Amino acid sequence: MQGFPDKDASRSTRLSSVFCGCLGRTAENARKGYGGGIDPIANPYAPGAGTPPPLLAGRDGVLDAFDVVIGRAAAGNSFQPIVLSGLRGVGKTVLLLAFRSTARDAGWPIELFEARPGGDLRSQVAEALPPMIRTVNKRWRNRARAQRIGRIAASFARAVQATLLRSGFRLELEPEPGVADSGDLETDLTELLVALGEGAQDEGVGAALLIDELHEVPPEQLSALVGAAHRVNQDGLPVVLGGAGLPPVGRVLSEARSYAERLFSIRPVGALSPDDSARAFLEPAEALGVDITDGALDRLVRVSGGYPFFIQSYGKHVWDLADDSPIAEDDVDLAEPRAYRELVDSFFKPRYDRATPSERRYLHAMAELGDGDVSSAVVATRLGHDQPSRVSPQRDGLLTKGLIYAPERGVLAFTVPHMAAYLRQLPERP
Numbered sequence: 001m002q003g004f005p006d007k008d009a010s011r012s013t014r015l016s017s018v019f020c021g022c023l024g025r026t027a028e029n030a031r032k033g034y035g036g037g038i039d040p041i042a043n044p045y046a047p048g049a050g051t052p053p054p055l056l057a058g059r060d061g062v063l064d065a066f067d068v069v070i071g072r073a074a075a076g077n078s079f080q081p082i083v084l085s086g087l088r089g090v091g092k093t094v095l096l097l098a099f100r101s102t103a104r105d106a107g108w109p110i111e112l113f114e115a116r117p118g119g120d121l122r123s124q125v126a127e128a129l130p131p132m133i134r135t136v137n138k139r140w141r142n143r144a145r146a147q148r149i150g151r152i153a154a155s156f157a158r159a160v161q162a163t164l165l166r167s168g169f170r171l172e173l174e175p176e177p178g179v180a181d182s183g184d185l186e187t188d189l190t191e192l193l194v195a196l197g198e199g200a201q202d203e204g205v206g207a208a209l210l211i212d213e214l215h216e217v218p219p220e221q222l223s224a225l226v227g228a229a230h231r232v233n234q235d236g237l238p239v240v241l242g243g244a245g246l247p248p249v250g251r252v253l254s255e256a257r258s259y260a261e262r263l264f265s266i267r268p269v270g271a272l273s274p275d276d277s278a279r280a281f282l283e284p285a286e287a288l289g290v291d292i293t294d295g296a297l298d299r300l301v302r303v304s305g306g307y308p309f310f311i312q313s314y315g316k317h318v319w320d321l322a323d324d325s326p327i328a329e330d331d332v333d334l335a336e337p338r339a340y341r342e343l344v345d346s347f348f349k350p351r352y353d354r355a356t357p358s359e360r361r362y363l364h365a366m367a368e369l370g371d372g373d374v375s376s377a378v379v380a381t382r383l384g385h386d387q388p389s390r391v392s393p394q395r396d397g398l399l400t401k402g403l404i405y406a407p408e409r410g411v412l413a414f415t416v417p418h419m420a421a422y423l424r425q426l427p428e429r430p
C-alpha cells in the first residue's frame with residue numbers, strides 16, 4: 001500500500017504549522033542563518049506530493065464541510081460523504097490527510113489509501129484494516145463487539161488470501177465464518193462496513209475509509225464500493241466512504257451506479273483565489289520574520305496561477321535565492337526561471353515522456369487549440385483526419401495514462417494545470 005505521511009495536517013495546525021517544520025528555528029535565525037541572508041534550512045515552502053503545506057490556504061469551506069459530515073454521521077443524521085475532484089497538484093491528497101486527522105481526533109477508526117491503476121480493491125481495503133482494528137480495540141468499550149470486528153476483518157481478508165499485516169507482522173485473528181467471506185466484493189464489503197458502522201454507532205463515533213485516486217478503481221469494483229456505501233447509507237450507519245480523484249471522478253462514480261451523484265457530495269478543488277494565494281506565500285514567510293514586498297507578491301501570485309503545487313515551488317525557490325528580507329521583485333526575477341525549470345523536470349516532462357510519439361502529436365494539437373477544454377473532433381481535424389475515430393487510439397492511450405480527461409462526451413482537457421502552455425513553448429514537435 002502506498003504510504004502516506006502521518007503528519008498532522010488538521011485544522012488545529014493549519015495556522016500554527018508555520019511555526020514548526022523549520023527545525024526549531026526562530027524568526028531571527030530564519031533571516032540570518034546563512035551569511036546574513038535568509039536561511040535555506042528554515043525554508044517553509046513544501047513542494048511535493050501529499051506534503052502538508054506550511055499554510056493550508058483557501059480550503060476552510062471544504063474542511064468545514066468535512067466537519068459537518070462527521071458531526072452529522074456521529075449524531076445519526078443523514079450525510080453525504082465528500083469526494084474531491086481536481087487536477088494534478090491542486091491539493092487533494094493534503095485535504096484527505098486533513099480529513100483523516102480530523103476523524104482520528106474524533107476517535108474514529110479511519111484509513112486512507114491510494115487506489116492503484118488496475119489494482120485489487122479488496123486487497124487494498126484489507127491492507128487498510130489493521131490500523132482501524134487497532135483503534136477499535138483501543139477505544140471501543142464493548143469488547144466483544146471490538147473483537148468481532150477483528151474477526152470479520154480476518155474473514156474479509158482471507159477471501160482473497162490477503163493477510164492482515166501491522167508494521168510487517170501478521171495479525172493472527174480467527175475469522176468469523178459466514179460473514180464477509182463470500183468472495184463477492186459488494187456483499188463482503190457491505191457486511192464488513194455494516195458491522196463496523198453498527199459498532200461505531202453504539203460507541204457514539206463513526207468509521208471511515210478514504211480512497212485517493214478513486215478514478216483508478218476498476219469500474220466493477222467501484223460499483224461494489226458504491227453499492228456498499230449505499231447500503232450503509234440506507235441503514236443510517238455512520239460510515240463515511242469518501243476520497244479524491246481527477247475530474248472525471250464524479251462521472252466515473254455515476255457510471256458505476258447511477259445514484260452515486262446523489263450519494264456523494266462531489267467537491268471541485270481548484271486553483272486558489274489571488275487573495276488566498278497571496279496568504280499562502282506571505283504568511284509562512286512572515287511567521288519566520290521574512291517580509292515580501294507587494295510587487296514581489298503580485299508577481300508570485302501571477303506566475304503560480306494560484307495552483308498549490310506551483311505556489312510551493314515558486315515559494316521555495318524565491319526563498320532560497322533571496323539574500324535578505326523583504327523578498328523583492330528582483331528575487332522573483334531570479335527565482336522564476338529556476339522554479340519553472342524544476343516544474344518542467346518534476347511535473348511536465350515526466351508526463352510528456354510517458355506519451356508515445358503519436359500521442360505527443362495529439363497533445364500538441366490539443367495545446368495549439370488553447371488552454372481550456374477542446375473538442376476531440378476539432379483535434380482530429382487539426383491532425384488531418386475527418387473522422388475522430390482515426391485518432392482514438394492516441395486519445396484512449398492518453399486517457400489511460402491520465403494525461404488528459406474527458407470533462408464530457410467529445411470534449412478533452414489536460415489533467416495537469418498549464419500543460420498546454422508548456423507544450424506550446426517546446427522547441428521541437430514529434
Ligand SMILES: Nc1ncnc2c1ncn2[C@@H]1O[C@H](COP(=O)(O)OP(=O)(O)OP(=O)(O)O)[C@@H](O)[C@H]1O
Pocket residue numbers: 046047048049050051052053054055056057058059086087088089090091092093094095280308309310311312
Ligand atoms: N491549500 C493549499 N495551500 C498551499 N499549498 C498547498 C495547498 N494544498 C496543497 N498544497 C501544496 O500543493 C502540493 C500538491 O498537493 P497534493 O499532493 O495534495 O495535490 P494533489 O491534488 O493530491 O496532486 P496529485 O493529483 O498529483 O496527487 C503540495 O506541495 C502541497 O503542500
Ligand SMILES: [Mg+2]
Pocket residue numbers: 049050092093094212
Ligand atoms: Mg494526490
